[in-house]
Structures are given as C-alpha cells and as structure tokens.
Amino acid sequence: MTARPELLSVEAAKALPVDEVRKLFERHLNPGQLHFLKLLGFDQVLVRRAEGMYYTDQNERQILDFFGGFGSVACGHNHPRILAARKRFQDEQRHEICIAFMSQYATALAHNLAAIAPGELETVFLTNCGSVANEAALKLAERCAGPKRSTVAYATNSFHGKTRAALSVTDSEFYQSGFTLLPNRRRVRFGDLDSLEEAFKSDPSIGTFIVETVQGGAGIVLAPESYWQGVRALCDKHGVIWLADEVQCGVGRTGRFFAFEHYGVVPDIVTLAKSLGGGKTAIGAYIARRDIHMKAYGPHKTALIHGPATFSGMGEGCITAIETLNVLYDEGLIDNSAAMGARLLAGLQRLQQQHPRLIKEVRGLGLMVGIEFHDLSETLPFGMKQMVSLLDDKLKGSLCGFVGTLLLRDYDTLVAFTEYNRNVIRLEPPLVAKAEHVDAFLAVFGELLELGVTKIVSRYARGAIAA
Numbered sequence: 001m002t003a004r005p006e007l008l009s010v011e012a013a014k015a016l017p018v019d020e021v022r023k024l025f026e027r028h029l030n031p032g033q034l035h036f037l038k039l040l041g042f043d044q045v046l047v048r049r050a051e052g053m054y055y056t057d058q059n060e061r062q063i064l065d066f067f068g069g070f071g072s073v074a075c076g077h078n079h080p081r082i083l084a085a086r087k088r089f090q091d092e093q094r095h096e097i098c099i100a101f102m103s104q105y106a107t108a109l110a111h112n113l114a115a116i117a118p119g120e121l122e123t124v125f126l127t128n129c130g131s132v133a134n135e136a137a138l139k140l141a142e143r144c145a146g147p148k149r150s151t152v153a154y155a156t157n158s159f160h161g162k163t164r165a166a167l168s169v170t171d172s173e174f175y176q177s178g179f180t181l182l183p184n185r186r187r188v189r190f191g192d193l194d195s196l197e198e199a200f201k202s203d204p205s206i207g208t209f210i211v212e213t214v215q216g217g218a219g220i221v222l223a224p225e226s227y228w229q230g231v232r233a234l235c236d237k238h239g240v241i242w243l244a245d246e247v248q249c250g251v252g253r254t255g256r257f258f259a260f261e262h263y264g265v266v267p268d269i270v271t272l273a274k275s276l277g278g279g280k281t282a283i284g285a286y287i288a289r290r291d292i293h294m295k296a297y298g299p300h301k302t303a304l305i306h307g308p309a310t311f312s313g314m315g316e317g318c319i320t321a322i323e324t325l326n327v328l329y330d331e332g333l334i335d336n337s338a339a340m341g342a343r344l345l346a347g348l349q350r351l352q353q354q355h356p357r358l359i360k361e362v363r364g365l366g367l368m369v370g371i372e373f374h375d376l377s378e379t380l381p382f383g384m385k386q387m388v389s390l391l392d393d394k395l396k397g398s399l400c401g402f403v404g405t406l407l408l409r410d411y412d413t414l415v416a417f418t419e420y421n422r423n424v425i426r427l428e429p430p431l432v433a434k435a436e437h438v439d440a441f442l443a444v445f446g447e448l449l450e451l452g453v454t455k456i457v458s459r460y461a462r463g464a465i466a467a
C-alpha cells in the first residue's frame with residue numbers, strides 16, 4: 001500500500017496554534033508576505049469564526065471587519081441563508097462538476113445575472129475569480145473586434161488581476177516586473193476623455209477599452225461623472241468594445257448593483273467576482289451583450305474555443321451565488337450600502353475637518369470608501385523621522401500602516417491598505433453594516449486621530465519593538 005505522508009487532518013488544521021501556522025506559512029506559502037503581516041501585527045491573529053460584521057480570533061476577541069476582503073463579503077460573513085442553501089445542497093447530495101450535461105444551477109445563475117444587468121447584457125461566462133473573468137472577457141472582445149483591432153486600451157493606475165492578459169492591462173510596474181506582457185496595449189489617463197479620444201483617433205487598432213468604474217487598487221478613485229457618458233459616446237463612435245471591470249465595485253458595493261448605473265450608461269461587457277460568491281465561494285463572471293458573444297463564439301464551430309472550463313459553473317458555487325443575489329435584494333443591501341456609505345463619508349468628512357493636517361481627502365461611493373492621509377515624509381519632526389526610518393521602507397512616509405496596525409491591535413478594527421498609494425486606507429465593509437457599526441468605526445478612528453502624529457507613530461514603534 002502507498003505509504004501515507006505526514007498529512008494534517010481538517011481537525012488538526014483547525015487546532016493549529018498561531019506559532020505553528022506562522023512557521024508553516026513561512027515554509028510553504030509565502031515567506032516574504034509574512035514580513036508584511038508582521039509589520040502590521042496581522043501575524044498575531046488567527047480567525048476562528050466569522051459572523052456578519054465580525055471576525056472572532058483565537059482569543060475570542062471580536063474584530064470589526066471594515067476590510068471586507070477588498071469588497072468580497074457583501075452579505076456579511078457566514079450569512080445564515082447562504083449557509084442553509086449550501087447545507088441543503090450538500091445534504092441532498094447535489095453534484096458539483098457538470099461538464100457533460102447542462103447545469104441547472106449555472107443556467108439559473110446566468111438567468112439571474114442577465115435579469116439584473118441592464119440593456120443588452122445577457123450572455124454569461126462563469127469563472128473562479130476576477131482575473132480569469134477579465135481574461136475571458138478580453139479574449140471575447142478580441143475575437144469580436146477581430147485581428148486588426150486587437151489592441152486594448154487601459155487606464156492609468158488600473159488593477160485588473162495578475163494572470164497574463166489581465167496583468168498586461170494592469171498599470172503597475174511592480175506587478176508587471178519581469179514578465180512578458182501582451183504587446184498590443186495602449187495606456188490612457190483614467191477619467192480623461194481627451195486622452196481616450198486621442199488614443200482612439202491615433203490608433204485604429206484599439207478594439208477594446210477595459211476600465212474599472214471605480215478604481216479600487218488605485219485607492220478608491222472616481223472619475224468625473226461626465227466621463228462615463230463620454231466613454232460610451234467615444235466607444236460607439238470608434239467601434240470600441242467597452243469592458244467594465246466591476247470585480248471590486250460591483251454586486252451592490254457602491255449603492256447600485258453595478259457602479260456604472262450611477263451614470264446612466266451601459267458597457268458592452270462587465271466582469272464581476274469577489275462578492276458574487278457571498279463570501280463563501282470563489283466565483284467570477286462576465287456578462288456580455290449577446291451579439292458580442294454570437295460574433296465571437298456563436299456558431300457551433302466556434303462555440304468551444306473558450307468555454308467550457310473544468311470548474312466553470314461548479315454546483316455549490318453557483319447556488320451560493322444565486323442565494324447571494326437573492327439575499328442582496330430581499331434584505332435591501334444595495335440601498336443599505338448607499339445609506340451607510342453616505343453616513344460613513346459624512347462622518348469621515350467631519351473628522352477630516354477636525355484633522356486637516358492628517359487627512360488629505362476622503363472619497364467614495366456607497367460602502368467603497370478611501371481615506372487619504374497627507375504624506376508624512378516631509379512633515380514628520382526630525383526625531384520621528386529617524387525613528388520611522390528604522391522601521392520598514394513601506395511605512396516611511398505613510399500614516400496608514402501605523403493607523404491600520406493600531407486600529408487592529410488596540411481598537412479591534414480591521415481596515416485595508418493600498419499597494420498603489422500607501423497613503424490610502426480602504427474601507428469596504430460588508431453591506432449588512434448598520435448605523436451602529438459605522439458609528440463604532442468613526443468613534444475609534446476619531447479617537448486614534450486625536451492622539452496626533454507623534455503619539456500614533458511612537459505607540460506603533462513601541463508595539464513593534466516589544467513584538
């Protein structure tokens with residue numbers, strides 16, 4: 001009999017102590033990432049349970065989740081209806097893999113997405129993440145546009161994922177470093193119609209324009225409202241396919257199901273992921289105009305060029321997404337996102353007025369909010385600069401690392417950071433947030449700001465040295 005290697009069981013995994021997880025993470029997952037987790041004190045926490053707005057850690061400490069998996073937990077952690085739907089599905093021994101037959105679950109999910117999507121968006125392709133949804137959508141657009149129009153326009157500070165095509169249109173030297181990218185791409189300034197028009201006019205090989213409706217990775221950046229009508233008009237005029245990446249800003253995050261609905265426009269293809277999985281499953285999708293799909297893959301001779309994929313439309317993933325969409329509407333979570341987002345933004349604006357030397361800008365739409373701090377590299381007092389220079393490069397000019405670390409350590413509150421702009425904290429809590437959660441966040445954040453820069457930095461440094 002084949003010898004059994006030293007395997008951990010599920011129960012053993014659940015029981016691993018934090019030191020052991022740290023060791024295994026370092027050995028088998030990502031040693032470099034551990035450096036950042038340590039820097040922020042995140043290596044001290046193991047989540048044992050999660051419910052609604054809260055994580056509970058190994059010490060039974062409740063942590064208020066304003067990070068929300070970068071907008072992946074619209075319905076809150078472990079929503080009871082989503083859990084129940086999954087449990088029923090398992091108890092009934094429903095199937096997962098369905099390549100040979102039609103899946104009633106994938107079909108119903110596609111129907112639901114088409115019912116939600118406006119205009120002619122009605123043909124769906126299912127994936128397991130946002131990058132692959134974009135990958136698939138870029139291929140769809142390319143086949144539709146044809147070989148003479150294979151160039152993809154993309155925006156400054158974009159993030160579309162880390163697979164090859166998505167990475168090629170992700171505006172980050174850091175993420176792109178050292179990789180061979182797709183040759184046909186053209187960068188335009190985000191939110192700038194002149195830049196887009198100039199690109200379309202000067203380069204007729206542009207057939208696709210991919211753009212996030214609200215830029216997430218850039219630090220929650222919105223284009224001027226008038227931009228989107230202009231994008232629609234320019235794409236129509238030049239016959240360019242507009243691919244809206246709503247992986248982060250979709251599924252109700254901004255107070256509309258799709259962020260583009262704020263602007264009275266409809267793109268040609270839209271991608272979703274993150275919250276589509278209800279925080280319980282990995283699922284992504286594109287929804288395209290039917291004529292685009294038909295042109296690219298319509299006839300039976302070409303129908304199998306891109307799909308199906310092995311894990312596209314797994315049973316439990318699909319029913320999880322179906323239940324998620326139903327919960328979103330039944331519980332009014334999209335409207336709640338608009339209302340709670342407005343409350344959060346107004347509270348943050350008040351704090352900005354009280355602390356203008358700390359906070360440069362607050363911005364957002366619904367529960368997708370960014371807080372930009374002033375860069376401290378210029379303004380820190382001399383002694384502080386020296387202390388901070390002993391810390392990590394990533395933390396030097398930025399209050400975010402210190403504030404985020406202290407929020408977790410001392411105030412049991414989790415926020416997200418921004419790779420492209422280290423001065424921005426991102427808030428993307430579950431859309432089940434109530435006024436009491438928003439007010440609790442504002443209270444602890446306000447209390448921390450009251451300390452002022454010197455105390456914030458020295459409190460962080462003391463903790464870092466002690467650890």
Ligand SMILES: Cc1ncc(COP(=O)(O)O)c(C=O)c1O
Nearest residue numbers: 129130131159160161216247248
């Ligand atoms: C706008 C956007 N597009 C694409 C992606 C990639 O999604 P995934 O990490 O699921 O591959 C992300 C992830 O953060 C995103 O924010």
